[in-house]
Amino acid sequence: MNTEHISASSSGGTAGCDLATARHVVAASFLGWMLDACDFFIVLFTLDNVAESFAVPLSTVLLAPTLTLLTRPIGAFLCGRAADKYGRKPVLIWTIMIYSVIEVSSAFAPTIGVFLALRTLFGVALGGEWGVGTSLIMESVPSSWKGMSSGILQAGYPAGYLLASLMFLLLPAFGWRGLFILGGSAVISALYIWWRVPESPDWLARQKAGSREVAPGLWSVIRGNTALCVFAVALMASFNFMSHGSQDLYPKLFLALERKITPDHVTLIVVLYNIGAIAGGIFFGFLSQKIGRQYAIATAAFLVLPLLPLWTLPHSSVWLTIGAICMQFCIQGAWGVVPAYLSELSPASVRATFPGVAYQFGNLIAASNALLQHGIASSLGVGLALPLMLVVGAAALSVLTLTLLNAKLHPMERV
Template sequence: MSTELNKGVSSNTLSTGKKEGYFAWFHELTSKERRTFWSCKIGYALDAMDTQFLSFVIPTLIATWGLTKGDAGLIGTVTLLTSAVGGWLAGILSDRIGRVKTLQITILWFAFFTVLCGFAQNFEQLLVARALMGFGMGGEWTAGAILIGEVIRAKDRGKAVGMVQAGWALGWGMSALLYALMFSILPDEWAWRSLFLLGVLPAIFVIFVRRFVEEPEVFVASQAKAIKAQERASFAAIFSPKMISITVRAVLLTTGAQGGYYAITTWLPTYLKTERHLTVLGTGGYLAMVIVGSYVGYIVSAFLTDYLGRKKNFILFAVGSLCIALAYTRMPVTDGVMLFLGFPLGFFVSGVFSGMGAFLTELFPTEIRGSGQGFSYNMGRAIGSLFPLFIGLSSKSMALGEAIGIFAAVAYGVMIIAALTLPETRGKQLES
């Protein structure tokens, strides 16, 4: 019986000429679409790699330069703020000169200033180099998310964009491996510089992007239409009476996602170490669990955003993120339990972003998609980056765990409300 069934499946596959399974959609992509997919995924992974280097070298800089934790925090905050500005500017630029050219510029930008970080001689120089690097870091996400969102067909857009977003976890993992390698073969004072110097790798990747990746047809058609009509949409059109409601709600959605992410990932390690006195937080095993959980979360969310719809998927992962935050701050946990909780932590707080790129692509019309997507995501990043500050200030009058729980609840609550009020866009065809 099973043999006959297998034969039936095989003959059906042969007769239709299509592969079946979860990744059948990838096999149906054209060579142009595959090149675009890999260019965006690899580009985002390299962006993450360069960005995450700082988190690994902070202890060394504290020891060698005498940096305070406040200094290190300032570098991180300034990078987030400049990345928000860079993401918006890259969105505007992508509507003017194209998605592919903007992607190339942003990758070269963050690669150059990452390398410059390796030559810094003091805190001030590192702060400036890192701040400038942030412009390219934020810009790369915007250009890449728009590019892949416009190239992939509507029914598979969520999966494709989500799997590109998963490149962040891969880049995070690469930075951890390179950190371990460099610090095992070089003295600390040279190892941290070598990490930043490896930031040149994305610049080499631009050669591939320049040669093999083309502008999306929907964008080319839109540009031709604008030229023929002798009118070009202004970036301010996202604030027009027709679009302002969508823009504001999209900002609230991304603010909730990123505010919750920063609230949890910034303060949770401190809380668990200082108030729960757990030691597993600083181990490679715990970090590996979080990174693997993040990658799996991105992938699962990528498929669910096409299966359930954008809104339901956002709500599912927002609720999951809130539950994991409450579990960390309310449940009595041991080092052993904490090690395994690293997986669901990475799964939910990262997976919530997987459908973001596709959703924002579908919310805005082609002629202002770059401006709308760039502003919405990166304004959310700028506001969200303030949540760790609010938690730090609130912890003076309440327990740190309580402050984390309150602000995580506020952030994901805002995200859920925004998701409920925004239109469902699953399967939407992009107009030219």
């Protein structure tokens, strides 16, 4: 792996903005990612309602999140390249505005075909937001803020899940189309960025220094940093298997169907473990500032392993709730370090592109999680407890191994 890129990247944005402005950058980036995630989860909460509205099988509507997932890497690349060339702020604003418009447009889709086409386009904007927001926040805040800021940014994802679950309570009053219209309120965060958030000082400094040369293409970046790219995608695939493995089938198929927990109690468990996820992301993000990114990730991933039995084996809803909260605290705790870690690994010229593309390609690889876990259960003739533990445990072990191996081969300075 190219250690020159690592050290150069980690020094980016050291000075940052003044503290008042940095707070606005953190808040705006968090809001953008939270509302982006919320708009995505609204679809998952209303799948059966959408299917009924269009008089199509549920399997047809399930194509919506799949198509969104498939186009996320495209968005990460296109928006990232645009942000590396034209600046983080304008691209982030346009990305948020586009996904807000698409979300509202989805509410007025006349046919299932139009709806699926809009969700495909939504995936492009969804994939672009995270990488651009990550580069903006990591290049704008002081070095001493980076760990905490990373955790706050990544906490936007479970916060978006929570917001979507609360919005779902409005379904009887507004219907699924009304929820999609409400999802368009994400445009408020774009206005906030336009009003209170400046351009990345690191990006501006490179422009002022005359570095307006054409940014290297994706393939030239890969050729020059092959080991780094392979490592990043493998790590993010492991991360995504760890998070999707703990979330995709857990609430409805495991808690509700296998453990026979009531829907209201399942909802409570989901709310509580997402609160744990938010707390974990912020805690381990802060911890990474003290012990280093790699060791904070490794610590969180290691703690996942002894929690596996508590998370799946009890039949008591109380113990399952405790296990789920602890599990998401650690899994999303590891995730809380990811924005800072990938940003500091990234070559400076592609800092808006590299983290997002690595994240989304890893997510694409992990798209098979639900089928994998269900397939293990079917082939072994067992319930979901064992497949859940196997996939999440293997993913956590992979995150732990890859991170410690990279820490051994390429130590990073604490910033």
